[in-house]
Amino acid sequence: MLASLTREILQSLRVALQALGAYALFFVRLLGEVPRTLLRFGLVVEQVHNAGALSLVIIMLSGLFVGMVLGLQGFDLLERFGSEESLGSAAALGLLKELGPVVTALLFAGRAGTALASELGLMRATDQLAAMEMMAVDPVRRVVVPRFLGGVLSMPLLAAIFSLIGIFGAQLVGVQLMGVDSGQFWSQMRSAVEFGDVMEGVVKSCVFGVSCSLIAVYEGYHAVPTAEGVGRATTRTVVISSVVVLLLDYLLTAAML
Amino acid sequence: MRQTRAIELGTGLFVLLGFSALFFLVTQITNREFGFGDGGYRVVASFEQVGGLKPGAPVSMSGVTIGHVQEIEYDFGEYKARVTMRIDNQFDRIPDDSDAGIYTAGLLGGQYIGIGPGGSETFLAEGDQMQFTQSAIVLENLISKFLFSKAAESPDGQPAEESKP
Numbered sequence: 001m002l003a004s005l006t007r008e009i010l011q012s013l014r015v016a017l018q019a020l021g022a023y024a025l026f027f028v029r030l031l032g033e034v035p036r037t038l039l040r041f042g043l044v045v046e047q048v049h050n051a052g053a054l055s056l057v058i059i060m061l062s063g064l065f066v067g068m069v070l071g072l073q074g075f076d077l078l079e080r081f082g083s084e085e086s087l088g089s090a091a092a093l094g095l096l097k098e099l100g101p102v103v104t105a106l107l108f109a110g111r112a113g114t115a116l117a118s119e120l121g122l123m124r125a126t127d128q129l130a131a132m133e134m135m136a137v138d139p140v141r142r143v144v145v146p147r148f149l150g151g152v153l154s155m156p157l158l159a160a161i162f163s164l165i166g167i168f169g170a171q172l173v174g175v176q177l178m179g180v181d182s183g184q185f186w187s188q189m190r191s192a193v194e195f196g197d198v199m200e201g202v203v204k205s206c207v208f209g210v211s212c213s214l215i216a217v218y219e220g221y222h223a224v225p226t227a228e229g230v231g232r233a234t235t236r237t238v239v240i241s242s243v244v245v246l247l248l249d250y251l252l253t254a255a256m257l
Numbered sequence: 258m259r260q261t262r263a264i265e266l267g268t269g270l271f272v273l274l275g276f277s278a279l280f281f282l283v284t285q286i287t288n289r290e291f292g293f294g295d296g297g298y299r300v301v302a303s304f305e306q307v308g309g310l311k312p313g314a315p316v317s318m319s320g321v322t323i324g325h326v327q328e329i330e331y332d333f334g335e336y337k338a339r340v341t342m343r344i345d346n347q348f349d350r351i352p353d354d355s356d357a358g359i360y361t362a363g364l365l366g367g368q369y370i371g372i373g374p375g376g377s378e379t380f381l382a383e384g385d386q387m388q389f390t391q392s393a394i395v396l397e398n399l400i401s402k403f404l405f406s407k408a409a410e411s412p413d414g415q416p417a418e419e420s421k422p
Contacts, residue, residue, distance in 0.1 A: 042261075049264045053271035092286055157275025164278040167286065191367050193287045194313065202279070 026218050029140060030148050037145040047150025051112040051213075052158060058111055059104060063162035066099055067091065067169025074170065075178045084178070088185035089192030091170035092163075096193065096201045100163035102249050105208035108155060109241035113216035116147050117237040120220025121230035129221075144221055148213045155209025156202050163201060200256050207248060212241045297324055297345045298383040302357045302370075303337040308393030309368050310359055316342045316370045323348040326370060342370060344381070352377040358391035368393060 037044065070091045078084045120143070123129050129139040167189075174180040216237045223233035307329060316324040324344035332339040344351070354375030361368050372387075381387070 045268050046261075046264055048272070049268040052275070053267040056271055056274070096282065096286070154271075154275075157272065157279070160275055160278040160282060164281055189286060191315070195283065195287050198279075198282050198287060 022222075023214070023218055026221075027214055030145055030214070030217075033138075033141045033145045034149065037141060037149060040146075043142075043146035044149045044153070047146045048153050049150075050115065051108075051147075051150045052154030055108060055111045055154070055158060056161070058107055059158050059162050060165050062103060062107055063100075063165035064169040066103060066162075067095065067166030067171075068173045070094060070099070070166065071170035071173030071178070075174055075180065084174075084180050085184040085188050086192075087170065087174045087180050088187075088189035091174070092167050092189045092193050093197060095163045095166040095170070096197050097204075098249070098253075100159045100166065101201050101204035101208055102245060104155065104159040104162045104205060105212055105245040106242055108151070108158065108208075109212050109216070109238050109245070112151060112154070113212050113237045113241050114234045116151065116213070116216035117220035117223070118230055118234045120144065120147070120217060121223030121225075121233045124221065124223050125225040125227070125230055127225075140221075144217050148217050151213030151216065152206070152209045155212065156205045159201060159205035159208075203256070204249065204252050207252060208245050211244050211248060215241045215244065297343045298349070298381075299327065300342050300344055300381050300385050300387060302340050302342070302387040302390050303332060303335060304340060304357075304359060304390050304392050305337055306359075306392035306395060307338045307340060308359055308361075308395055310340070310370070310393060311367070314367060314369050316344065316372065318348070318351070318372045318374065323351075323372070340370070349380060349382075351381045353379050353381050353385060354388065355381070356389035356391065357387050359393035361394075 071087065074087045074090045074094075075084055078086055078090065120129075123139075123143065129143070132139040132142060171182075171185060175182045175185050219233040219237045219240070223229045310326060310329060312326050312328055314326045315322045316326060324342050327341045327343045329338060329340050331337075342357075351372065352375040354377040356373050356375065358371050358373070359368055360371045375389075
């Protein structure tokens with residue numbers, strides 16, 4: 001009984017380690033192909049369109065509402081301390097440093113990550129990847145790396161748009177609805193937010209962009225070539241991406257604070 | 258062809274939007290000044306205590322921001338904090354006997370340097386040192402001074418010397 005349990009634990013540990021190693025190797029392989037892919041920039045542009053431009057609406061809408069909620073909650077909280085003028089700095093710092101990168105990454109995993117994984121999984125299931133190999137076209141170089149790069153390039157831009165719209169959402173609620181003084185809102189924000197805070201958000205979203213895109217293309221590329229396998233790859237993409245994003249967020253915050 | 262054109266247009270729009278958002282965040286939301294060339298001249302002042310003053314804090318006269326704190330370092334020559342301020346060029350008529358003090362904006366606000374004009378006919382210029390400074394007030398010191406002066410009061414209600422109610 002105990003022996004079989006130990007064996008099972010060791011087995012799952014081995015599988016987890018193996019997955020980690022496979023991820024690392026796949027990542028290195030992708031990085032190796034990046035310079036050559038950059039020469040065919042049209043492919044990357046197409047994927048920036050898929051991952052970034054098509055996610056724009058959901059990002060902007062979510063950013064607006066997250067900002068508005070932040071405005072409401074922040075106002076309610078700060079009013080208790082009689083310092084509702086700090087709403088601007090609180091909302092801006094919260095959005096730039098935390099909510100912008102993290103929520104964008106989670107939405108990205110749901111919107112673009114699943115699209116990437118299911119597309120690659122279907123290519124695998126319908127033998128398109130095998131067909132490419134037959135024609136001596138490296139599917140990693142032709143299909144996977146452009147998608148990976150598209151995601152990596154899109155994420156910081158999406159996060160910046162999210163934060164900006166969020167700040168305007170907070171301003172909408174705080175200043176227009178709740179009556180915080182507009183001048184104080186902006187001036188407190190400008191005196192509190194520093195260049196490093198913006199950069200912290202950018203660094204975070206770059207890291208999230210790499211990890212989310214990597215997870216999506218890995219899961220899609222290695223999907224079991226059945227309908228069920230593609231579905232599972234899509235689910236795994238969202239689950240792994242979300243957990244990894246939140247975990248990395250803690251680590252990055254601890255490292256940069 | 259039409260298809261790729263639409264894709265490129267959409268992508269271009271997205272990238273433009275993203276970078277302008279980033280640019281806006283960096284320039285408008287932060288207190289960073291992008292000085293093209295060197296806008297302004299530097300003035301130095303030494304303080305006993307700078308409190309929570311940080312680089313980038315505003316320097317103001319009568320509440321009007323005329324520049325920013327550029328750097329704060331410790332001067333072992335006179336054992337004081339040495340604050341370098343960058344004052345915008347348009348404010349070039351500050352008398353050289355003006356005094357600089359460190360104040361707090363509101364109860365929870367950040368600290369800033371307030372300059373009170375003196376009466377001299379000559380004005381501050383690049384690299385000048387301000388003579389009269391007033392240190393930041395550290396709340397803990399103030400409270401402890403108050404408490405000690407209270408405690409120093411003799412039991413019969415007569416205040417000890419140097420303590421004022």
